[in-house]
Amino acid sequence: MQTGFIVTAGAVASWALLSAVSRLLLLRLELDPWAFSFIQLCAGGLILVLVAGRGRSISLYSFRRPTTWILGVLRVVSAALYTTVLGWLSVLETGTLGAISTPLAALGVWLVFRRRPMPGEWIGHLAILGAAAWMLFGLNGELRSDVAVMMGLNALTIVAMAILAEKHPDNLSDAPGVRLRFTGAVLLVTAGAFLAVRALQEGGADTVWDWKVLIVGTIFGITLRAPSMVLSFWAIRLVGAQNYAAANAFLPLIGMALEQAAYAAGLIDVSRFDIATLCIAVVVVSGSVTIFIARAWRTG
Numbered sequence: 001m002q003t004g005f006i007v008t009a010g011a012v013a014s015w016a017l018l019s020a021v022s023r024l025l026l027l028r029l030e031l032d033p034w035a036f037s038f039i040q041l042c043a044g045g046l047i048l049v050l051v052a053g054r055g056r057s058i059s060l061y062s063f064r065r066p067t068t069w070i071l072g073v074l075r076v077v078s079a080a081l082y083t084t085v086l087g088w089l090s091v092l093e094t095g096t097l098g099a100i101s102t103p104l105a106a107l108g109v110w111l112v113f114r115r116r117p118m119p120g121e122w123i124g125h126l127a128i129l130g131a132a133a134w135m136l137f138g139l140n141g142e143l144r145s146d147v148a149v150m151m152g153l154n155a156l157t158i159v160a161m162a163i164l165a166e167k168h169p170d171n172l173s174d175a176p177g178v179r180l181r182f183t184g185a186v187l188l189v190t191a192g193a194f195l196a197v198r199a200l201q202e203g204g205a206d207t208v209w210d211w212k213v214l215i216v217g218t219i220f221g222i223t224l225r226a227p228s229m230v231l232s233f234w235a236i237r238l239v240g241a242q243n244y245a246a247a248n249a250f251l252p253l254i255g256m257a258l259e260q261a262a263y264a265a266g267l268i269d270v271s272r273f274d275i276a277t278l279c280i281a282v283v284v285v286s287g288s289v290t291i292f293i294a295r296a297w298r299t300g
Helices: 002-028 033-052 066-086 091-098 101-113 121-136 141-167 176-200 211-264 275-299
Strands: none
Touching: 002 033, 002 066, 002 091, 002 211, 033 066, 033 176, 033 211, 066 091, 066 141, 066 176, 091 121, 091 141, 091 211, 091 275, 101 121, 101 141, 101 211, 101 275, 121 141, 121 275, 141 211, 176 211, 211 275
16 A cells, blocks of 8 residues: 555656646747657657566567557547647646546446445545536636536546556556556557647648757656656556546646746746635645545545
8 A cells, every 4th residue: 555655646746747847848948749749758658668678579569459559549639638728727727627537537437347436435526526617617718618628528538548557457467567568558659649640630740840849858758758657557556546536636736836836936937826726726635635535434
């Protein structure tokens, strides 16, 4: 349990840092969002596959599993939706709205694995849904509808990914190399799907490929994207999809702290922080804590 807690906390912190840094770089360096994400995925996936195969032939077995490809496609959808909303809202706002994946994960696990939520959990789930609705209705009309659709679809893809990852044969392995290979395969499949979607888009040739996006994307793909995915899949392996989704409710507060630090340092020019948004995020975290307490009380 202690290992599960540490790995899950590391995954949440890593994703918060990746979100904050990505927003900072996109605004500060004016990078092409698609090219930046694509280079990150390629660099992160390649390094993981290479590390997993170090000292022996590189196995491509993970690429043969249909669920690996499904995870890659879902990751493309989730990344596209989340990055789009992140361009409109702060990390705190986007992460708080994304917390609706917690009650959806509980419902999904109940339907798929027949693991019924503990009675007290519903208080926390309702608090999270209420806080997300409060934030959503605070946005202006046109932006509200776009954000609602995108973050709703994003939450569904996240839940689907967590459920698939929990039962993926390679993620169930106790061998670190197998899990690294699996994570790298998912990142590379995601990159391939990114490329296919871009090729079908009108104007895809307008992508800006320059030294900035290549260097920065490679660095952060290796140092942040790859570790974030490894920790996420490992956390799901240790604590399950439900607990991992609930832990992600803490992500907005961490992201907010990082974003405000960047603003205070003059790295970004605009801050969307306000006390009302912070209060909503605190409600989400309180709901998540309530869920954990309910599970701990009922199980032990």
